[in-house]
Amino acid sequence: MGTRAVLIAAVASGQGKTTVTAALARKLVRAGRRVRVFKCGPDFIDPMVLGRASGAPVESLDLWMVGRERCQRLLAQAALEADDILIEGVMGLYDGTPSAADLAREFGVPVLAVIDAGAMAQTAGALVHGLRDYGPVTMAGVIANRVGSAGHALMVKTSLRDIPLLATLPKQGRSLPERHLGLVLPDEVDEVDDILDELADQLAFDEAAWNALPQVAFDAPAPETPLVATLAGKTVAIARDAAFVFVYAANLEVMRRLGADIVYFSPLADEPVPPQADAVYLPGGYPELHAPRLAEAATWRASIRAAHAGGMPILAECGGMMALAESLDDGAVDAANPWPMAGLLPGRVVVQKRLAGLGPQAMPTPQGTLRGHTFHYSRLETQAPVLEYTSKNPSGTQGEAVYRIGSLTASYFHGYFPSNPEAAAAMLSRKTP
Structure with missing residues (x-):
């Protein structure tokens, strides 16, 4: 028994991973699907935003800090409860030790590449093929961010060749605000749900291509070792x-x-x-x-x-x-x-x-x-x-x-x-x- 799962990654920070992940999560939830979102690597703010978008708690996955066993346990439990699992990557796909790519390969999760297409067209294909083949990783598809027009989207789609363009997102009039440690906390933005709904509305999404993605099976982990209640009564x-x-x-x-x-x-x-x-x-x-x-x-x-x-x-x-x-x-x-x-x-x-x-x-x-x-x-x-x-x-x-x-x-x-x-x-x- 499997679950649809993707790791949403990019070539670098600042490409719109969190915006795209939040938009996709909100769109799937509004379609009546059960969605669980995870964040790759240590983070506090992005999980708050993604939790607001999906309506469910968001935990970190990291092969070093969290550990393989706990990552497996979290994914296996989510697979029992969700129709779709979204894992937002950190930095660029191959950045860090371990990287988001390492996590994707460890659990057989295909990568959904986010590209900032605002200043490119056909070069998108070269970028995505490089992301796929360098590791390599299994590429589920692409979401192109900051797309200017239908014609622009078609050029990007054609350049991808054998990799599907699953969605596009136009240049945003309103976006999630940021400060020095990352995004502004959701509770500080009065209109955060309106922004998330706008992003979901703007996401041009190929539902048939999404539903055609192969499911991922997560093996059940060993039973968790009980902890000694050393803080009992405290x-x-x-x-x-x-x-x-x-x-x-x-x-x-x-x-x-x-x-x-x-x-x-x-x-x-x-x-x-x-x-x-x-x-x-x-x-x-x-x-x-x-x-x-x-x-x-x-x-x-x-x-x-x-x-x-x-x-x-x-x-x-x-x-x-x-x-x-x-x-x-x-x-x-x-x-x-x-x-x-x-x-x-x-x-x-x-x-x-x-x-x-x-x-x-x-x-x-x-x-x-x-x-x-x-x-x-x-x-x-x-x-x-x-x-x-x-x-x-x-x-x-x-x-x-x-x-x-x-x-x-x-x-x-x-x-x-x-x-x-x-x-x-x-x-x-x-x-x-």
């Missing part, structure tokens, strides 16, 4: 608002499987750490966009200081760490007078226009390696002692600093808890003498 308080939004759904699943209860609170709303909390998890996000409100949130700042003084385990990732520095220079204030933050970490965070960190990394822990990634435009200027450094994948070179101050563990590194649940549990547990 409550983990997670910051969740517009400033703290970057958390893997899989991390929440792991915490629950470890036995933890989860409660949420909003530092932006000046809510204190919940009184029932045994640990605090501050995920990444956009504190730099909300620095004035965080600076004014006296109740939140006092509560996290009290939690730290009392020895409560605190795990702060990227944006969560930024909010715990002494100050934050968001680039919009006088650098000599940055916004005051919670002050658990000495020093200040400076937001810059140049990318400061990007890519998959691994963090050493006493429980073994915790895999994850980093992506940030700011830097932390601090004299705090470094507990250890992550290592970059695949080079093994030095990555992000990991700081340990009392019960606080903080880093720009985003951990993917399923890669090592025991390590995650340890960082959220009170240490005994």
Whole structure:
């Protein structure tokens, strides 16, 4: 028993993969089909957009960070529930180690190539044949983005020869807005559903060619090993608002499987750490966009200081760490007078226009390696002692600093808890003498 599945990839970033994937997902859902979407590689924002387009949660697939076994489990489960599986690639088809092409070949998923045809015509054929043959990969077809006219679409289609043109999308009058870490979050765009519907309407889709695609069979994985409930009876308080939004759904699943209860609170709303909390998890996000409100949130700042003084385990990732520095220079204030933050970490965070960190990394822990990634435009200027450094994948070179101050563990590194649940549990547990 198989399911129709494609990996939607391109020659590079910026070709419109997310726009096309979202448009196709929304179009298929509106046609009454059950659609599951995945994102190749570590990402937080694209899955939110794709989840909004498809109406179902979107998880990451990555042979290194997620692991082959979990990827297989996620795909096999989706195949039982969906008519169509869409996997959005990352960067260019062959970029990265492992790449989107590696994922496609590992599970026998054909590639649906997105090309930006806005400044080309017949050369599209050469581009797509090169994408197919370089690996090689199985090519399901092509979606041409930013097509100018029916005549333009015909030239592209003819150039593809034996590869079908499954859909075209014209130059968009409205598109999904972006900022420095990627697309703007769906909840920040009032008309996001209107934009998604417009994109689906504009997608000229060959339904017969789509239905003719061969189905993909995903073998059932081995039963999942139960986790020891080392967080049973514990409550983990997670910051969740517009400033703290970057958390893997899989991390929440792991915490629950470890036995933890989860409660949420909003530092932006000046809510204190919940009184029932045994640990605090501050995920990444956009504190730099909300620095004035965080600076004014006296109740939140006092509560996290009290939690730290009392020895409560605190795990702060990227944006969560930024909010715990002494100050934050968001680039919009006088650098000599940055916004005051919670002050658990000495020093200040400076937001810059140049990318400061990007890519998959691994963090050493006493429980073994915790895999994850980093992506940030700011830097932390601090004299705090470094507990250890992550290592970059695949080079093994030095990555992000990991700081340990009392019960606080903080880093720009985003951990993917399923890669090592025991390590995650340890960082959220009170240490005994």
